[in-house]
Amino acid sequence: MSLRGKFGRIQPAPENFIPDALIDDIRLNGLDASRRRFLRKSFAAASAALVSGSALAAADHPGGEGDPAILKLPKHSTSLGNPVTHLPYGQPSKHEANLQRRESPGLTRRRESSIAFTPLQGLFGIITPSGLHFERHHAGWHDIDPSSHRLMIHGLVSTPKVYTVGDLMRLPSVSRMHFIECGANTAMDWASPAVPSVQYTHGMLSCCEFTGVPLSLLLEDCGIDKKNAKFILAEGADGASLTRTIPIERALDDAIVAWGMNGEMLRPENGYPLRLVVPGAQGVCWVKWLRRLDVGDAPYATREESTQYTDLMPDGLSRQYSLIQECKSVITTPSGGQRLMDKGFYNITGLAWSGRGKIARVDVSVDGGKQWKTARLESPVLPKCLTRFNIDWVWDGKPAILQSRAIDETGYVQPKMAELRAVRGTRSVYHNNAIQSWRVEAAGEVVNVQIS
Amino acid sequence: MSLRGKFGRIQPAPENFIPDALIDDIRLNGLDASRRRFLRKSFAAASAALVSGSALAAADHPGGEGDPAILKLPKHSTSLGNPVTHLPYGQPSKHEANLQRRESPGLTRRRESSIAFTPLQGLFGIITPSGLHFERHHAGWHDIDPSSHRLMIHGLVSTPKVYTVGDLMRLPSVSRMHFIECGANTAMDWASPAVPSVQYTHGMLSCCEFTGVPLSLLLEDCGIDKKNAKFILAEGADGASLTRTIPIERALDDAIVAWGMNGEMLRPENGYPLRLVVPGAQGVCWVKWLRRLDVGDAPYATREESTQYTDLMPDGLSRQYSLIQECKSVITTPSGGQRLMDKGFYNITGLAWSGRGKIARVDVSVDGGKQWKTARLESPVLPKCLTRFNIDWVWDGKPAILQSRAIDETGYVQPKMAELRAVRGTRSVYHNNAIQSWRVEAAGEVVNVQIS
Numbered sequence: 001m002s003l004r005g006k007f008g009r010i011q012p013a014p015e016n017f018i019p020d021a022l023i024d025d026i027r028l029n030g031l032d033a034s035r036r037r038f039l040r041k042s043f044a045a046a047s048a049a050l051v052s053g054s055a056l057a058a059a060d061h062p063g064g065e066g067d068p069a070i071l072k073l074p075k076h077s078t079s080l081g082n083p084v085t086h087l088p089y090g091q092p093s094k095h096e097a098n099l100q101r102r103e104s105p106g107l108t109r110r111r112e113s114s115i116a117f118t119p120l121q122g123l124f125g126i127i128t129p130s131g132l133h134f135e136r137h138h139a140g141w142h143d144i145d146p147s148s149h150r151l152m153i154h155g156l157v158s159t160p161k162v163y164t165v166g167d168l169m170r171l172p173s174v175s176r177m178h179f180i181e182c183g184a185n186t187a188m189d190w191a192s193p194a195v196p197s198v199q200y201t202h203g204m205l206s207c208c209e210f211t212g213v214p215l216s217l218l219l220e221d222c223g224i225d226k227k228n229a230k231f232i233l234a235e236g237a238d239g240a241s242l243t244r245t246i247p248i249e250r251a252l253d254d255a256i257v258a259w260g261m262n263g264e265m266l267r268p269e270n271g272y273p274l275r276l277v278v279p280g281a282q283g284v285c286w287v288k289w290l291r292r293l294d295v296g297d298a299p300y301a302t303r304e305e306s307t308q309y310t311d312l313m314p315d316g317l318s319r320q321y322s323l324i325q326e327c328k329s330v331i332t333t334p335s336g337g338q339r340l341m342d343k344g345f346y347n348i349t350g351l352a353w354s355g356r357g358k359i360a361r362v363d364v365s366v367d368g369g370k371q372w373k374t375a376r377l378e379s380p381v382l383p384k385c386l387t388r389f390n391i392d393w394v395w396d397g398k399p400a401i402l403q404s405r406a407i408d409e410t411g412y413v414q415p416k417m418a419e420l421r422a423v424r425g426t427r428s429v430y431h432n433n434a435i436q437s438w439r440v441e442a443a444g445e446v447v448n449v450q451i452s
Numbered sequence: 453m454s455l456r457g458k459f460g461r462i463q464p465a466p467e468n469f470i471p472d473a474l475i476d477d478i479r480l481n482g483l484d485a486s487r488r489r490f491l492r493k494s495f496a497a498a499s500a501a502l503v504s505g506s507a508l509a510a511a512d513h514p515g516g517e518g519d520p521a522i523l524k525l526p527k528h529s530t531s532l533g534n535p536v537t538h539l540p541y542g543q544p545s546k547h548e549a550n551l552q553r554r555e556s557p558g559l560t561r562r563r564e565s566s567i568a569f570t571p572l573q574g575l576f577g578i579i580t581p582s583g584l585h586f587e588r589h590h591a592g593w594h595d596i597d598p599s600s601h602r603l604m605i606h607g608l609v610s611t612p613k614v615y616t617v618g619d620l621m622r623l624p625s626v627s628r629m630h631f632i633e634c635g636a637n638t639a640m641d642w643a644s645p646a647v648p649s650v651q652y653t654h655g656m657l658s659c660c661e662f663t664g665v666p667l668s669l670l671l672e673d674c675g676i677d678k679k680n681a682k683f684i685l686a687e688g689a690d691g692a693s694l695t696r697t698i699p700i701e702r703a704l705d706d707a708i709v710a711w712g713m714n715g716e717m718l719r720p721e722n723g724y725p726l727r728l729v730v731p732g733a734q735g736v737c738w739v740k741w742l743r744r745l746d747v748g749d750a751p752y753a754t755r756e757e758s759t760q761y762t763d764l765m766p767d768g769l770s771r772q773y774s775l776i777q778e779c780k781s782v783i784t785t786p787s788g789g790q791r792l793m794d795k796g797f798y799n800i801t802g803l804a805w806s807g808r809g810k811i812a813r814v815d816v817s818v819d820g821g822k823q824w825k826t827a828r829l830e831s832p833v834l835p836k837c838l839t840r841f842n843i844d845w846v847w848d849g850k851p852a853i854l855q856s857r858a859i860d861e862t863g864y865v866q867p868k869m870a871e872l873r874a875v876r877g878t879r880s881v882y883h884n885n886a887i888q889s890w891r892v893e894a895a896g897e898v899v900n901v902q903i904s
Contacts, residue, residue, distance in 0.1 A: 074600065083566065084563055084564075084589060087721075089553075092716060095597060125715055127661045143545050143546055173799060173801070237526070237528060237529050265548050273547075390626075
């Protein structure tokens with residue numbers, strides 16, 4: 001499409017809801033009034049909302065237009081900067097301090113069992129920076145000394161074994177990119193839209209490159225009883241001793257006992273030094289601080305799979321042991337809490353994923369699902385991994401309803417909210433993978449809404 | 453292969469050279485003598501160098517074998533841990549503090565123009581954590597305020613334009629994973645092996661997911677003069693005003709004006725808020741703090757492409773404007789400075805890359821190149837991106853020479869050092885992509901050597 005037209009601009013939501021990477025507008029708001037007027041004038045003057053050439057030098061200087069020092073370069077262009085290893089382990093720019101994982105206050109009784117949401121509205125591509133990986137704990141997190149940590153495998157095996165972290169790291173390893181999504185992601189929207197932004201509707205979602213030893217190799221090493229083994233109990237070393245049952249076919253497929261995340265060791269709040277990676281499965285199965293795997297012949301009915309993480313169905317029975325996160329997608333920009341400041345061109349961008357394989361296609365609608373256009377998928381498109389999509393949009397200034405609909409390689413189509421409710425009712429907490437709707441008001445506000 | 457045999461163990465090099473992720477041995481060395489003896493005994497007792505089941509409880513407690521508190525769980529299993537957003541932007545474990553990018557002291561006269569090397573020996577997969585991305589500056593780095601930063605495009609275009617960062621971020625964007633390698637990587641080894649570890653031989657190498665607007669789209673937007681435009685000058689906003697010539701066919705292919713790196717904004721030391729990404733090209737072309745693109749009809753012969761970054765050939769002439777990083781690979785574990793502590797099984801792992809496309813195959817030799825075996829490539833295998841390889845090895849305790857040899861999709865085979873020297877002589881500084889050799893001594897030390 002031609003870029004000669006007018007560009008739209010997006011204003012981020014207030015910072016306690018939307019730490020936004022669309023820094024230009026944040027910065028505009030931080031400037032004093034006269035400078036803001038100057039910049040607005042420049043924008044107005046440039047036919048394509050681009051600052052005109054003559055504004056360049058002025059824009060580099062606080063004095064702005066008519067500054068006598070107009071030819072002076074900014075300090076960073078005329079001075080020596082910081083040396084290498086100024087930070088032996090690098091950190092984000094101070095100008096990005098607003099991009100944080102954030103709690104939803106009051107969601108749980110204690111912050112040790114609360115949730116910190118990933119700021120999806122400010123992220124690019126598919127990799128989640130480890131510093132912004134979502135958090136969900138059951139008894140808080142510890143920075144466990146890996147020299148005293150052990151993994152025991154026992155139960156229906158011929159040779160129960162205990163591995164040190166070093167033992168595991170010497171084994172043949174694999175590296176794979178996968179998403180992890182909490183089963184409770186988008187939980188608050190089952191009944192009606194409850195939270196304002198994509199950080200809170202979908203931010204229990206992250207995606208990293210994990211490195212570890214295939215679980216199948218460890219089970220082989222311990223002499224798994226292939227005839228009788230049907231389930232595995234995975235247990236964490238935290239105060240909650242969090243435990244979940246994993247069906248043996250998942251354990252023998254692509255599950256990994258991982259130590260690596262995005263090239264380095266796992267972060268403490270994500271299970272350092274060992275976490276179980278169960279691609280496609282809900283996050284609670286990816287047991288952190290993994291210390292024990294018990295091979296058994298029946299599911300274990302632990303707390304986190306009987307009283308919790310079950311889905312109350314319309315007939316009053318609970319769906320239990322739901323494991324796989326079904327195909328889902330969400331538009332991350334424009335999204336709830338942001339504001340479109342002009343008519344014109346926008347790049348609609350978002351994420352799609354499926355616990356059953358690769359994303360085959362993502363469609364985007366700007367009229368609440370009447371018409372759909374197929375979005376562009378960024379490569380790589382990997383199984384059980386986030387896929388980034390982008391599509392051009394020119395906003396005409398009228399109310400619009402933005403939606404994305406993902407289809408995975410099995411042919412499964414992400415359902416509408418009404419379709420999901422028809423099967424599952426409205427009393428569920430977990431496993432809401434319905435199409436998300438963002439309404440753009442005529443004034444440009446973007447709001448979380450539900451379309452029947 | 454069977455894992456029933458003996459596992460080898462690796463001792464990392466002294467910390468000022470090798471911050472190593474093989475934490476178990478670091479930790480062993482940090483323990484007091486009696487505990488060390490106990491653990492060694494446990495290792496010896498377990499037929500597969502695995503701690504026996506009975507050692508588990510003991511290993512969890514400082515008291516070790518016979519500790520009366522043998523059934524007591526560690527504190528992290530019995531107490532409440534840290535709450536969520538304890539760190540709104542997460543950090544590595546305190547136990548991983550030794551994994552740092554490191555300077556090679558004295559390499560340059562000032563630390564503002566020095567190099568910090570990525571600790572490849574401690575990394576997994578292909579993604580380089582942004583905090584460990586290598587650094588090479590010409591006048592130090594600044595944390596530039598993005599609200600005052602502009603990108604100007606001028607020269608052979610019908611409409612010169614100045615873009616704000618916000619302008620660029622509203623455009624259609626792409627996300628792609630690419631390696632970046634300094635042209636001077638492995639420079640110190642042209643004459644003879646000069647540095648002890650892979651951090652210093654190959655650590656001017658990183659790999660990230662970059663997000664930005666295709667440069668071709670911006671040039672189109674400014675109305676590039678397609679008939680006469682042959683080269684582009686890219687200029688940075690640092691004190692060095694670093695400038696490099698980019699051939700127009702590279703600029704119009706897959707180059708990106710990037711703001712995103714590994715999901716978030718670029719780090720200040722890597723060019724925040726804008727950097728030119730020229731996939732496959734040497735790092736100096738990926739101009740940081742990008743402020744200007746001049747479209748011209750001839751190369752610009754700037755300082756960094758005339759007196760610097762040229763290759764002095766055997767005939768006394770200099771090879772200039774060398775752009776593409778040719779196919780290359782290196783074994784990252786076992787590697788120089790580490791020590792193999794036992795005979796037995798090892799997972800040989802490393803990285804391969806090519807500036808001309810995808811990696812087709814990686815072969816590994818343990819006898820200095822007499823015999824080669826094909827390694828396993830981890831997915832995804834992407835063009836102009838790092839590819840992780842792994843291969844099993846059982847060390848018999850005799851001296852060995854480990855090598856990897858990469859072949860890219862064009863059929864190009866990574867050369868031996870002697871083959872490279874036959875063409876390029878020994879007076880080069882840049883563009884050494886020869887096969888790396890690590891000699892394993894009978895005592896287990898791993899040393900940087902060159903094989904004719």
